[in-house]
Amino acid sequence: MIAVGILALLLFLLERFFPLRKNTRSLLVRLVVNGAISVVTLVAAIGLVQPAARWALHWSAERPFGLIHLAVLPVWAEFALSFLLMDLAFYYWHLANHRVPFLWRFHNVHHIDPDLDVSTGFRFHFGEVAMSAVFRVVQVSVIGLSGWAFAVYELVFQANTLFHHSNLRLPIRLERLLNKMLVTPRMHGIHHSQVQRENNSNFGVVFPWWDRVHRTLGLNVAQAEIAIGIAGYSQPDDNQLQNALLMPFRKQRDYWRRADGTVVERTSPASRHPSSYLAE
DSSP states (O other): OHHHHHHHHHHHHHHHHSBSSOOOSOHHHHHHHHHHHHHHHHHHIIIIIHHHHHHHHHHHHHTTOSGGGGSOOOHHHHHHHHHHHHHHHHHHHHHHHHHSHHHHHHHHHHHTOSSOSGGGGGOOOHHHHHHHHHHHHHHHHHHTOOHHHHHHHHHHHHHHHHHHHSOBOOOHHHHHHHTTTSOOHHHHHHHTBSSHHHHTSOOOSSOSHHHHHTTOOOOOOOGGGOOBSOGGGOSGGGGSHHHHHHGGGSOOOOTTBOTTSOBOOOOSOOOSSOTTSOOO
């Protein structure tokens, strides 16, 4: 937890000096809203998700149960397979949060943030986090990984979630190199686009490979061309704390149509490079 906090503070400072995208709203207002949502989320995580994960780890270890136990593997191979399976499971969970309407109601609270930075990496509705406790039980039980492998993945998962949500501009050559192995800020920035097609791409959390395998990768959109948020919830009032927390329980709007009825579309052609080429 301390390491994640230090990383968040470092990324927050670096964002101020090397911004990737221009802010469209008041930073202070966003920090207050995102901070308040994060506090409620933290309570749900500590009270539900962590106990559920610990129970699943204990249950699968006692049997033993899970994919990892189907074959006798060296320790390093068991760890590597556990790490990959955990990340693949999170890819599917993230995909489900976009494709299943009920789950999307809650995940959308994360996406309506009108700007994208490291604080967005903490901004998840408590309902989404509470439901993820059930997912965690299934994930950990089916994989059957060890406690230490779970702890290492959790640390990397949290760290890279903050990293790829950050508004940190890295040298493009460096980021293209990093993006061969990790989900990076430019890659995830496209996922937060108001353009529906772009929002429904780049679901990876740690590794970008799952998007390549499942053909959900889209990297050839320049950051300057991206409007962050959800078109149907892009009014200033939508990002007020009360409205954000109550949004999943209210009648849903057309997510991809603004208040004036227009749909956000890509007005300029995407890069002439293939979708697997990270645009600047």
